[in-house]
Amino acid sequence: MSRRNQSPPDPLVERLAEDHGDDLLRYISRRVRTSADARDIAQEAYVRLLRIERKDLIRDPMPYLYRIAANVLYEFELKRREDLSGMLRWSSEYRVQHAEAAPQIGGDAESLALQDRLESVLRQLSPTCRAVLLLHRNEGMTYDEIAEQIGISSSMVKKYLSQALQHCRTHLKAFR
Amino acid sequence: MEHRRLGDEHIAAEAAEWFLQFRDKQGKAVDPAAFAEWLTRSPAHVQEFLEVSTLWSTLGVRGSRGYDLEDLIAAARAEQAQRRVVPLVPARADTPLDTRRVSRRATRRFAVGIAASLLVGLAVWAGIALSRRGSELTTAVGEQRSITLSDGSVLFLNTNSQVRVRLGRQHRDIDLIRGEARFQVARNPHRPFVVVTADATIRALGTVFNVAMAKEGTQVAVIEGRVELRERGTSDPQPPLSAVGTASSTGSAEIGSRRQARLELAAGQRAAVTSKGIEPDVGPSIESVKAWTEHRLVFRDKTLAEVVGEFNRYRPQRLVIDDPGLAGLRISGTFDPSDPDSLVAYLGAVEAVQVSTPTDGNVHLSRGHK
Numbered sequence: 083m084s085r086r087n088q089s090p091p092d093p094l095v096e097r098l099a100e101d102h103g104d105d106l107l108r109y110i111s112r113r114v115r116t117s118a119d120a121r122d123i124a125q126e127a128y129v130r131l132l133r134i135e136r137k138d139l140i141r142d143p144m145p146y147l148y149r150i151a152a153n154v155l156y157e158f159e160l161k162r163r164e165d166l167s168g169m170l171r172w173s174s175e176y177r178v179q180h181a182e183a184a185p186q187i188g189g190d191a192e193s194l195a196l197q198d199r200l201e202s203v204l205r206q207l208s209p210t211c212r213a214v215l216l217l218h219r220n221e222g223m224t225y226d227e228i229a230e231q232i233g234i235s236s237s238m239v240k241k242y243l244s245q246a247l248q249h250c251r252t253h254l255k256a257f258r
Numbered sequence: 259m260e261h262r263r264l265g266d267e268h269i270a271a272e273a274a275e276w277f278l279q280f281r282d283k284q285g286k287a288v289d290p291a292a293f294a295e296w297l298t299r300s301p302a303h304v305q306e307f308l309e310v311s312t313l314w315s316t317l318g319v320r321g322s323r324g325y326d327l328e329d330l331i332a333a334a335r336a337e338q339a340q341r342r343v344v345p346l347v348p349a350r351a352d353t354p355l356d357t358r359r360v361s362r363r364a365t366r367r368f369a370v371g372i373a374a375s376l377l378v379g380l381a382v383w384a385g386i387a388l389s390r391r392g393s394e395l396t397t398a399v400g401e402q403r404s405i406t407l408s409d410g411s412v413l414f415l416n417t418n419s420q421v422r423v424r425l426g427r428q429h430r431d432i433d434l435i436r437g438e439a440r441f442q443v444a445r446n447p448h449r450p451f452v453v454v455t456a457d458a459t460i461r462a463l464g465t466v467f468n469v470a471m472a473k474e475g476t477q478v479a480v481i482e483g484r485v486e487l488r489e490r491g492t493s494d495p496q497p498p499l500s501a502v503g504t505a506s507s508t509g510s511a512e513i514g515s516r517r518q519a520r521l522e523l524a525a526g527q528r529a530a531v532t533s534k535g536i537e538p539d540v541g542p543s544i545e546s547v548k549a550w551t552e553h554r555l556v557f558r559d560k561t562l563a564e565v566v567g568e569f570n571r572y573r574p575q576r577l578v579i580d581d582p583g584l585a586g587l588r589i590s591g592t593f594d595p596s597d598p599d600s601l602v603a604y605l606g607a608v609e610a611v612q613v614s615t616p617t618d619g620n621v622h623l624s625r626g627h628k
Contacts, residue, residue, distance in 0.1 A: 121301070121305060123305075123308070124301050124302075124304040124305030124308060125301045125304075125305075127304050127308075128298070128300070128301040128303075128304045131294075131297065131298050131304065132298055141290060142290075143288070143290045143293045143294055143297070144280050144288075144293075144311075147297065147304070147307065147308070148311070151308055196316070200316065200317070201324070208337060209330075209333035209334045209336065209337040210334040210337050210338060212330065212333075212334075213330045213331055213333065213334035214334070215317075216325060216330060217330070217331075219314070219317050219318060220317075220318075221327070224284070225282070225284070226284075231331050231334075232331060232334045232335055232338060233335055233338055234338060240278060240282070240285075243278060244271065244274040244275050244278055247274040247277070247278070247310055247313065247314070248267070248270050248271045248274045250313055250317070251270050251273075251274065251306075251309060251310055251313055252267060252270060254313065
């Protein structure tokens with residue numbers, strides 16, 4: 083069994099956030115397999131956000147949101163595993179291990195398909211959107227550096243970047 | 259259903275902007291309260307934000323590696339160059355003269371620097387590739403562009419519009435395929451400047467005029483100089499150009515029993531070509547067509563339905579009139595099309611209008627209680 087089962091959610095998520103940074107998001111995305119899952123998680127995270135009285139006291143809202151989402155995910159995962167183990171009690175040891183291994187394999191095939199899909203969505207972008215996105219995300223160039231390379235203002239770089247993200251997001255939606 | 263989809267895309271766009279603002283260390287820091295307010299508007303907001311974050315990390319892990327850095331930048335630069343200038347490209351077997359001028363210029367640039375001439379070459383090549391059938395220029399909803407043509411004419415393209423440009427030695431042909439455009443025509447008596455729409459043909463020498471394709475037909479307004487307006491399909495193969503400006507001195511047509519096929523318009527005049535033929539003094543006011551290039555919307559005693567229709571041309575998320583009783587409300591004012599709040603605030607002040615923004619991202623207007 084993985085250590086996830088032994089740790090209470092909060093420290094686990096905390097550690098994930100600290101140790102992995104961006105990986106936390108991958109952790110989330112790997113576990114959100116269908117858009118229905120994503121909607122449920124967002125819905126639940128939303129309800130929890132609404133329960134917080136003084137939202138203005140949250141100093142770092144983005145990591146805070148991720149923490150909530152990761153918590154929700156963790157609970158969903160636990161619940162799914164309970165359902166699974168109830169169903170497969172007759173050979174729990176083997177089956178549960180198997181069930182845990184399975185998404186890993188599935189995940190790889192899925193991630194290859196995702197990669198293909200991402201590649202083709204990136205090709206659909208206009209030359210400027212594509213350049214801005216790849217230069218910033220892959221090459222780590224700042225807005226100013228990109229602005230100089232392409233010969234546009236740095237506020238336009240930001241506009242193109244946001245456009246590119248929105249395009250990818252909209253066109254990957256159908257896939258997930 | 260359609261509205262919901264548009265609303266989601268709007269939320270996705272805002273999510274992308276929030277996300278980038280968090281990441282932008284040089285820019286203005288995120289206001290946590292404002293973000294919390296945005297985030298808790300609906301579950302869709304939470305979902306879109308999580309999705310864009312996830313996309314970002316996916317791009318980092320699985321994002322494209324199969325590209326050449328130089329090509330990537332060159333392609334973007336070429337696109338930007340294309341956006342600013344439509345190179346003069348001879349149509350068909352036309353004119354060795356212009357080609358020579360291009361190559362001479364290119365040679366000069368070559369002497370200055372290989373990189374520079376490569377760029378020019380790229381832009382010219384892109385122009386040629388595009389303009390076998392003419393260069394097409396398009397604007398998205400909410401986008402406006404001004405393009406300087408190689409003859410010196412300037413073309414302003416309004417939101418959600420499309421034109422095809424074909425410039426030759428003896429002609430300058432523009433097809434307005436949809437939407438609205440303003441033409442500031444560089445004077446050249448040897449190269450008539452002709453704009454063609456589904457309903458009308460508009461011919462100009464040196465002048466500034468506006469052409470809009472509306473549901474009812476084509477609306478033309480002249481800001482400077484004169485144009486000749488013709489119903490499309492009325493065949494007068496050799497229109498005597500000298501007649502432009504000499505016929506009816508005011509440009510207002512004698513409305514006889516005969517259906518009118520041709521009309522001259524002078525500065526300050528307007529007309530529309532509809533299924534009924536050419537109708538003088540129809541269409542948006544000169545004041546309002548002048549205003550759109552300055553990003554203003556001008557309404558004079560228009561119904562709320564018309565005003566909302568006009569606003570909705572500029573933005574993907576829509577203003578919706580829920581209460582049919584409001585549609586006929588008459589409005590006058592000047593607004594910024596990118597700022598619908600100005601209209602909403604105005605409405606709240608003059609009439610008891612209830613404004614609501616449900617999760618679909620649209621702004622709903624209904625009769626308020628006062």
